[in-house]
Amino acid sequence: MSPDLSPLEITLQEVWGGGFLIEDRLLSSDFFANSAYFGGRDLEAKLNLKARYTGSQGGSGTYYFTISLVGAGTFECSRCLGDVRIPLSYEGELEVRAVTDGVESFDDEPWSILSSREVLDLGDYLRESLYLSFPMGVVHGDFDTAVEGCDPEMVRYLLQEETGISLSHICGEELSKLSQTLESQKKKE
Secondary structure, eight states: OOTTSOOOEEEHHHHHTSOEEEEEEEEOTTTTTTGGGGTOEEEEEEEEEEEEEEEOTTSSEEEEEEEEEEEEEEEEBTTTOOEEEEEEEEEEEEEEEEESSSOOBOSSSSEEEETTOOEEEOHHHHHHHHHTTSOSOBOEEEETOOGGGSOHHHHHHHHOOSTTTOOHHHHHHHHHHHHHHHHHHHHHO
16 A cells, blocks of 8 residues: 555455445545546546455455446646546446465555455555546537636637737637637636
8 A cells, every 4th residue: 555545455255145235435535645646636536346256254355346436636727727627437347366375465456465365455556547538638618517617717828829828729729719608708708
């Protein structure tokens, strides 16, 4: 586990009995404390986790974790540098093999753990899975967010025709439409 990050520990003996389920557990921004490094802030997500085990109890076998994370995070608009709150989600399955001898490995899937292990921490796995689902870039208007959230001053600045400043030659039509939308929105207010 990473230092200072919250764990999400699963007692493996609870999974042996079958029917292990976590429903709608809120993972707060504290759980995702290092998300700013990956471009997101103020992350929150609800976790649904279903686990089952096949094999002998305390011996060799395989754990299957079906995971769903649904939440939201704040990102920086690539256009105006303002905040954009977007939905986030991850769905996947993690396979973990319990072995009676050998070395534990968490680098590849399936993971390998010793069958004598009593607790498994999935915290880092959940964080990494969600971080890998982050978009490469976000602008106001993406993910059903309001395009009007874009800073009109910054859009006008990007459209300026001064030497070395204008980006209108790269994305002028898109910026012009956005500028018009923002101006009409401002007039309505």
